[in-house]
Amino acid sequence: MKENQIPYKTYLTEAELPTAWYDLRADMPNKPAPMLDPGTGKPLTAEQLSGIFCRELVEQELNSDRAYFPIPEEIRDFYKMYRPSPLVRAYCLEKVLDTPAHIYYKFEGNNTSGSHKLNSAIAQAYYAKHQGLKGVTTETGAGQWGTALSMACGYLGLDCKVFMVKVSYEQKPFRREVMRTYGASVTPSPSTETEVGRRILAEYPGTTGSLGCAISEAVEAAVTTPGYRYVLGSVLNQVLLHQSVIGLEAQAAFDKLGVKPDLIIGCAGGGSNLGGLIAPFMGRKLRGEEDYRFLAVEPASCPSFTRGRFAYDFCDTGRICPLAKMYTLGSSFIPSPNHAGGLRFHGMSPILSQLYADGLLEARAVEQTEVFRAAELFARCEGILPAPESSHAIRAAIDEALACKETGKELNILFGLSGTGYFDLTAYQQFHDGQMHDSIPTDEELARSFATLPKVPGLDE
């Protein structure tokens, strides 16, 4: 397609929607390291994992060779409620930046959860339902995942219990109300409802919570309640698998347009949006079919890739979860309460961590006042008020497009606009009122949390 014929928005038809998820692990030269039992240091078996996760999800979690998993019809029907998501050419942003770069974004915010999280929520709820379970538990940070899971469970008639990081629970009262609309119960974390919650409250009175801590509570609630399993919105291999629908749609749309993105940018907290967006493109790169640059953008206040260690660590603060090999700041790391929105997990997807370790993925940390400046500029010219999380990717995309003004390169930039900021207005207000500042952990703070990295039996002993 000629450059001037590229529409503002490209939607696939329903017939063109992906019918199978793509598992990037099938094409990775170095597979991500397996999850370990913290007691024995041995890889977790399917049997061990099935106490926490549904059976089908365990199979997906442990896969390493299978490239495609068919998407069940019921999930594809649900996807049709809010998918395909548009691939947008950011003509207005390009004009304001006066850049020779061509900027595209894949917009995942056109649903009530406000983000891409719904792609995996419906998959995980579906498998729970088909295993005959009564309900699921989970944690949520900024609230997007909890809302997504509430929607999926409401649709399928499953119980849904959400532990919400306390600082977000207080900053985002309306998120709770949306989850309630979809029939979920929401508890601020740490809570007194679980043993691990009570322990953390005793150790850190007045804590504003963390994603790692909420995970501990949700896992405990799942394994101690018959008929329940735990579900997680990011980090896990299965989640990246489900989120591949983002990249598959984007790739199909680019192929239709006859355009090749040169640089693919995503924000990274646990890695679900970034991992899903890049998966099929990275697959082509790994198979030697095409070349791309990939860039992960993370908050300077929670810099897992750029300042973390590639090591085995607990996925939760309460240290009751399995060990995963990933870039981590240490499971005791809690970002400053001043940090807005999600992207507050101490670790990172093992798949993305392996890619980063292998030099296949770049990473950059950005400060939040700069992120909100980019968010406001984007909102004014593209008409979408972006989520703080997604605005990390916007920041980097704008910076790269501005760099093209120097080089004159007509770079094709694709970034993931993972969601909207309609429930993040408290953070926008702080930004407008000049009350937002950057809070970057010191080397000493990081050293203290690195000191809590676990010794792995057989590896570190």
Next chain:
Amino acid sequence: MKENQIPYKTYLTEAELPTAWYDLRADMPNKPAPMLDPGTGKPLTAEQLSGIFCRELVEQELNSDRAYFPIPEEIRDFYKMYRPSPLVRAYCLEKVLDTPAHIYYKFEGNNTSGSHKLNSAIAQAYYAKHQGLKGVTTETGAGQWGTALSMACGYLGLDCKVFMVKVSYEQKPFRREVMRTYGASVTPSPSTETEVGRRILAEYPGTTGSLGCAISEAVEAAVTTPGYRYVLGSVLNQVLLHQSVIGLEAQAAFDKLGVKPDLIIGCAGGGSNLGGLIAPFMGRKLRGEEDYRFLAVEPASCPSFTRGRFAYDFCDTGRICPLAKMYTLGSSFIPSPNHAGGLRFHGMSPILSQLYADGLLEARAVEQTEVFRAAELFARCEGILPAPESSHAIRAAIDEALACKETGKELNILFGLSGTGYFDLTAYQQFHDGQMHDSIPTDEELARSFATLPKVPGLDE
């Protein structure tokens, strides 16, 4: 297209987007009555109106014979940021209702203003900009119109001053923050910034405000500030003209699908969404090309059509605006503060009023607890948390679909889903907590506000 091939969502391509707005007045057998000067009782001239409105908008306001107005290219480019909006087949809702009816909705909420209001906001801001004006003033009730105008002005670099009905300003603090993101200033109304505001505050201390009162303030601010004009998000003929883009897109999509809607439903406050949605369909009906039923749904707490009088009345509480002939509850009518969301205007679009008087449009009033029941059901099965306003149309669409279970009719129902409820969570919370009740004005209350209907010189004397 065969019934089972109809997709969940139908998007027109950008090449299929309307290039001209359609003015229903061209096909109306009885034209809406002209606006009158309250002092003389004579129709307002273009010259008189141009003190309030931009020149091009005056021409559109006074039109009666011209069927099409080309949409300027800059506006069409802006439309491409968030249009085409999808025509959605509500398969999930149909399944839950177990109805033989086929339900479609035209979803206008996929933009940060959260509603259809942006369609007219960009048009009005564009004409102000091209007349060389410095800024515009307006009022907003639930905040959708104010947000939309802020977005349009932010995009074009125009000043934007919004008077926001006090009860909404307090119930929706985040709406203010969105408008701020787009660079607007927001004042709760009634305020002490205008003469009319001070007069209303003196007369009704502690009033929670009304749209009619905010209009008075915005008009006064416009006519007393050089380089400013007033813009309005509903009621006016020009607004219905711009909003015809909704109906034109919907009609083109139905024509593509080979489906004819039998019943077209919209919520009605001032009439902008309903008027825009039905315009081209009503045009076909009036030209004898096709037949449809049209249904306006209004709140029982502000029942302009179903309990109002068809008479000349002021468009504002402060009685400084021109007189319009419309269904009205009297310009002193203020709905109960318990009434959630918009649809709180005392009058109604003169175009829709004439159609209703001529028996071409039906109307129904619904109570708000029933509206929120419909909203919650819709959110759970269709994945979109609807605006309270739009949920009036959902309520009626569900009731009509349920009636089809009795008759067995495979009715094609189209309703306007004018927006999302992401900023209306306070109302949802009241609903969930059982604190929402219906507040229907008594006959005595209405008699008191009817008593304030103006005498028109030459007509009533």
